[in-house]
Amino acid sequence: MPEDDPAHGGGRRRLQHPHRPGPAGSLRPGLRFPLPLHKNAEGAALAPESLKPPILAIVGPTASGKTELAVALAGALDGEILSADMGQLYRKLNAATAKPAKDISVAYHGVDILDPEESSDAGSFANFGDPLLAEIRARGKLPILAGGAGLYIRALLEGLDALPQRDDQFRERLKKRAEDEGREILYKELQAIDPVAAKGIPANNINRVTRALEVHHLTGKPISSFWERQRRPPKHPAVYIAIQWEPEVLRTRIRERAEAMFPALLKEVQSLVPEFYLGMEPGFRCLGYPEAVACVRGELQEDQALEAMIKTTNAYAKRQRTWFRRQVDAIWLTPGDDLAERAERAYREKL
Numbered sequence: 001m002p003e004d005d006p007a008h009g010g011g012r013r014r015l016q017h018p019h020r021p022g023p024a025g026s027l028r029p030g031l032r033f034p035l036p037l038h039k040n041a042e043g044a045a046l047a048p049e050s051l052k053p054p055i056l057a058i059v060g061p062t063a064s065g066k067t068e069l070a071v072a073l074a075g076a077l078d079g080e081i082l083s084a085d086m087g088q089l090y091r092k093l094n095a096a097t098a099k100p101a102k103d104i105s106v107a108y109h110g111v112d113i114l115d116p117e118e119s120s121d122a123g124s125f126a127n128f129g130d131p132l133l134a135e136i137r138a139r140g141k142l143p144i145l146a147g148g149a150g151l152y153i154r155a156l157l158e159g160l161d162a163l164p165q166r167d168d169q170f171r172e173r174l175k176k177r178a179e180d181e182g183r184e185i186l187y188k189e190l191q192a193i194d195p196v197a198a199k200g201i202p203a204n205n206i207n208r209v210t211r212a213l214e215v216h217h218l219t220g221k222p223i224s225s226f227w228e229r230q231r232r233p234p235k236h237p238a239v240y241i242a243i244q245w246e247p248e249v250l251r252t253r254i255r256e257r258a259e260a261m262f263p264a265l266l267k268e269v270q271s272l273v274p275e276f277y278l279g280m281e282p283g284f285r286c287l288g289y290p291e292a293v294a295c296v297r298g299e300l301q302e303d304q305a306l307e308a309m310i311k312t313t314n315a316y317a318k319r320q321r322t323w324f325r326r327q328v329d330a331i332w333l334t335p336g337d338d339l340a341e342r343a344e345r346a347y348r349e350k351l
Contacts, residue, residue, distance in 0.1 A: 052137060055238040056347050057145040057153060059084075059324050061317035062287065063254045064243040065335060067100055070146035072340035074106040077144070077347070080136045082129055083110035084147025084156070087286040090114050092272060095265040096288035107141075116272070116283030119207070122155035123163060129156040133236060145238070150323045151227060158234040161226050164218040166211075174210050189213060194222035200319070205285065239350045240330035241343050251314055258288070258310045265292045266302070273297075287313055 056079065058070045070081050083089075087097035091112045100108045109132055114120060133156075136143045145153060154160065178186055186209050191198040193216050201208045215223040245253065269292040273279040279293035288309045295305035324330055331346045333339060 053142060053351055055133070055143045055145060055157065055236050057084075057157065057238045057240045057328075058147075058243075058343075059145075059150075059153065059240055059328070059330060060148060060242040060244070061250060061320040061324075062148055062313060063250060063257050063317065064245055065339075066146045066148065066243060067098060069241075069243065069340060069343060070144050071100065071104055071106055071108075073343060073347070074142075074144050076340065076344050077142050078140075079142035079144040080107040080139070081109065081144045081146055082132060082136075083108065084125075084145050084149050084153050086120065086147075086149050086152065088112075088147075089120060090116055090283040090286065092116060093268070093283050093286060093289065095268040096261055096292075097286060107136075109136075114283070116277055117281040119282035121163075121211075122151045122160060125149075125152045126155040126160070130235075143236075148320045150320065150327060154227075154327070157236045157238050163215060163223075163226055167214055167218060170214055170217055171210060174213060178206065183209075186210065186213060194224050196224035197222060197227075200224075200323075207282070207285075239347050240324075240328045241346060242324055242330040242332045243339070244332040244334050247318075250317060254313050254317060255310050258306060258313065261288070262292075262302075262306050262309070265289075266295060269293055269296050287316060 056073065056077065058066045058073070060066055067083075067085075073079065074081050081100075083100075085097070087093065088099050088111045090097065091114065093116060099111055110129075113128075133143045145156070147153065151160075174186060183206055184203070186206070187198065187203040190201070190209050190212050194212060197212045201212060203209070212223040215221070215226070265288055269279070269289065273284075273293055273296055277284065279289075279297070284290065284293055291300065291305040291309040291312070294300040294308075295302055300308065333342055333346065336342075
């Protein structure tokens, strides 16, 4: 997935495709909504948001097993899943994005809805997810959010202040500066005007650096001020459950997964770059893809690319773990054979 939240800005279209339904299958009877008090346009009865069971959000660092846990809980709680993993948004990028199997018996939304050249941001994800959550509720199901993109999850569940539209002329000026003086000059400027954002945005993610500078230029406010927790009640009350691995164990899982997926990742990138793409599109900023692109171009040897991928993923997992501990009130559960049962019990205790 991208570095938590892909580049802000244009070049994207509205997220439209609704979901990936699983095949019909019997689900264990689970949670049922309170007595509905209102009706939607089709006449289906709905309860007001405050009377509905809170959304269940499965969060945590990459490679922690969020997808598997979400699928198990969707069966136990009669739910439908919305992915908050930005890598899973992209069509054609499959080898390193850990997408759910197509034959799962629960509906899994937010997968394969963008092409690699399309970008997304927290606001567009919230605009996509809001009506989807309502549709899931209207079907009498529990919405389950699963992923590690913290700002996207917050934008959907809590809301963010509206960010300004892109300024193409300003972006062109920044692009020319980067070409003339080097990309590093833009990151140094970001560090000066918004050190909080600079800590969360990788220096080599020129699109996010550009967006942060653009927001400051247009509003006079640092982009990090738009990230701060809102004082108002959340749009969608939620119970957060996070999977807590020991850091060394998680690093081992990341290495093992990277080593297992890397041959397929190289093959996938070879089939897409340069035949169809340049390798610089937003989708290719998902975890693992920059290193694979560099390898295919001959800029890195295979072993170098693999180690670089593992290093980047470990750093990203550390940032995710820190973000969720500081920004949301999550129930942290250790992994184990009974994880799904403990997670279900923890959720029900919050009702």
